[in-house]
Amino acid sequence: MDNGLERLVFAFFNAEIAAEWAPKILEGVWVTILVSLAVVATGLALGLALAALRAYRFRAVNAAIVAFVDILRALPPLVVIIILFFAFPYLDLPMSAFTATWLSLSLVLAAFAEEIWWAGILAVPRGQWEAARSTGLGFGATLGYVVLPQAVRMTVPPLVNRVIAVTKGTALGSVVALSEIVSQASSAASLAGNPTPLTLGAAAYLAIFVPVVVLGRWIETRFAWKR
Amino acid sequence: MTVAEAIPPVPILELAGLHKSFGSLKVLDGIDLAVRPRELVFVIGPSGSGKSTLLRCCNRLEEPDSGAVIVDGADIMRPGTDLNAVRQKIGMVFQSFNLYPHMTALGNVTLALCKVQGLDREAAELRGRAALAQVGLSDKEASYPNALSGGQQQRVGIARALALGPKIVLFDEPTSALDPELVGSVLAVMRELKAAGMTMVVVSHELAFARAAADRVVFMEGGRIVEQGPPAAIFGNPREARTQAFVSRLSQGHG
Numbered sequence: 001m002d003n004g005l006e007r008l009v010f011a012f013f014n015a016e017i018a019a020e021w022a023p024k025i026l027e028g029v030w031v032t033i034l035v036s037l038a039v040v041a042t043g044l045a046l047g048l049a050l051a052a053l054r055a056y057r058f059r060a061v062n063a064a065i066v067a068f069v070d071i072l073r074a075l076p077p078l079v080v081i082i083i084l085f086f087a088f089p090y091l092d093l094p095m096s097a098f099t100a101t102w103l104s105l106s107l108v109l110a111a112f113a114e115e116i117w118w119a120g121i122l123a124v125p126r127g128q129w130e131a132a133r134s135t136g137l138g139f140g141a142t143l144g145y146v147v148l149p150q151a152v153r154m155t156v157p158p159l160v161n162r163v164i165a166v167t168k169g170t171a172l173g174s175v176v177a178l179s180e181i182v183s184q185a186s187s188a189a190s191l192a193g194n195p196t197p198l199t200l201g202a203a204a205y206l207a208i209f210v211p212v213v214v215l216g217r218w219i220e221t222r223f224a225w226k227r
Numbered sequence: 228m229t230v231a232e233a234i235p236p237v238p239i240l241e242l243a244g245l246h247k248s249f250g251s252l253k254v255l256d257g258i259d260l261a262v263r264p265r266e267l268v269f270v271i272g273p274s275g276s277g278k279s280t281l282l283r284c285c286n287r288l289e290e291p292d293s294g295a296v297i298v299d300g301a302d303i304m305r306p307g308t309d310l311n312a313v314r315q316k317i318g319m320v321f322q323s324f325n326l327y328p329h330m331t332a333l334g335n336v337t338l339a340l341c342k343v344q345g346l347d348r349e350a351a352e353l354r355g356r357a358a359l360a361q362v363g364l365s366d367k368e369a370s371y372p373n374a375l376s377g378g379q380q381q382r383v384g385i386a387r388a389l390a391l392g393p394k395i396v397l398f399d400e401p402t403s404a405l406d407p408e409l410v411g412s413v414l415a416v417m418r419e420l421k422a423a424g425m426t427m428v429v430v431s432h433e434l435a436f437a438r439a440a441a442d443r444v445v446f447m448e449g450g451r452i453v454e455q456g457p458p459a460a461i462f463g464n465p466r467e468a469r470t471q472a473f474v475s476r477l478s479q480g481h482g
Contacts, residue, residue, distance in 0.1 A: 130288050131325035131384075135339035135391060136314040145338060149329050 047113025120151030318388025
């Protein structure tokens with residue numbers, strides 16, 4: 001038993017190796033944070049824009065939005081990344097690993113966020129629209145000032161979950177050699193001949209995402225209000 | 228028709244030949260109604276008689292199939308009508324209040340002042356506070372709807388309509404969603420409005436209020452106006468058997 005525990009500690013919690021490879025993991029941390037922030041900003045903004053556009057109920061536009069959303073919700077994010085990174089160069093649209101990962105995950109997050117926000121818009125009672133329109137507010141103003149603020153608040157919990165799930169997908173960037181945490185950790189592990197860098201990577205994910213989860217919970221309570 | 232003669236004859240709201248169907252169901256089947264300035268017209272009728280639809284056609288929240296809706300001299304059914312401008316003239320108060328839950332009482336009242344009438348914040352709040360004072364809620368301007376009683380919420384709803392300076396206010400069963408003890412505060416505000424000369428169309432089952440405050444009672448059934456006249460005539464001595472049956476049923480129900 002003692003021998004087994006020692007070997008485990010040597011393999012996964014090796015202080016010497018950890019100290020040696022920490023800087024490389026840290027580089028990966030910055031890349032992960034950068035891609036994540038870009039994905040959250042782009043994905044949520046695009047999702048909100050699509051949900052708002054869908055509220056206007058132009059038939060052709062809505063069909064296009066639904067098609068986009070259904071396809072991107074059905075495809076594994078990894079497949080989207082691979083398509084963008086390996087296929088688009090044939091169309092003379094080469095993109096960096098960063099761009100491919102950011103764009104793929106943003107589109108996926110946008111698709112999910114659109115569905116969540118659209119559900120929120122539908123959940124706002126019809127009387128809210130009617131009250132606002134009866135005071136002379138136009139469709140856009142009603143959507144912007146009355147309906148969306150309520151829809152967004154109602155949908156904070158599912159959005160937070162989805163944001164966390166998709167941003168963790170930045171790890172998928174490792175397949176196109178984006179130098180984020182997983183990619184850095186696994187190359188460090190093979191160079192060191194010891195899996196401790198993977199432990200460091202796991203710790204890095206906890207350090208990044210536990211605060212996000214806590215922040216998400218705070219936002220949920222902050223924006224919850226009695227109806 | 229002595230009451231009608233005392234009121235200036237040019238209507239502020241006029242419905243002519245109004246029809247509206249939901250699918251095969253005729254909800255409004257040829258409505259003609261003129262509301263003169265300062266008049267309080269009270270609309271009664273059984274559930275499904277088209278009262279609420281009638282009201283909602285007046286500002287085109289509901290789109291009539293045919294007919295004319297003349298507000299302040301202009302047919303708002305005409306193509307090219309600026310509905311958002313017309314709606315400034317027509318206040319509307321809803322059965323379920325429909326206050327914006329994410330805004331304070333003052334925010335509810337000032338939203339359209341800022342975003343539609345283009346007032347700056349200070350001017351809007353001045354008007355908003357005056358409207359809240361009118362409904363007796365000056366001390367509640369910072370309260371969110373969930374912190375207000377039903378009666379207070381409905382009074383904020385009335386203030387929201389009044390703040391825009393409407394020429395007529397439509398009330399769609401304003402007290403139906405209220406606990407009985409809260410009804411009085413809302414009716415008191417409506418009575419004051421009437422006294423101040425506001426033109427009002429009220430769909431409601433509050434017959435005592437109708438008797439006391441209405442200039443004219445309109446009885447609807449099956450999408451048509453069956454009978455109309457001063458409250459004393461409609462409640463005391465209705466000509467139509469259907470009116471009589473409805474009024475006596477309603478009076479019994481309300482003790």
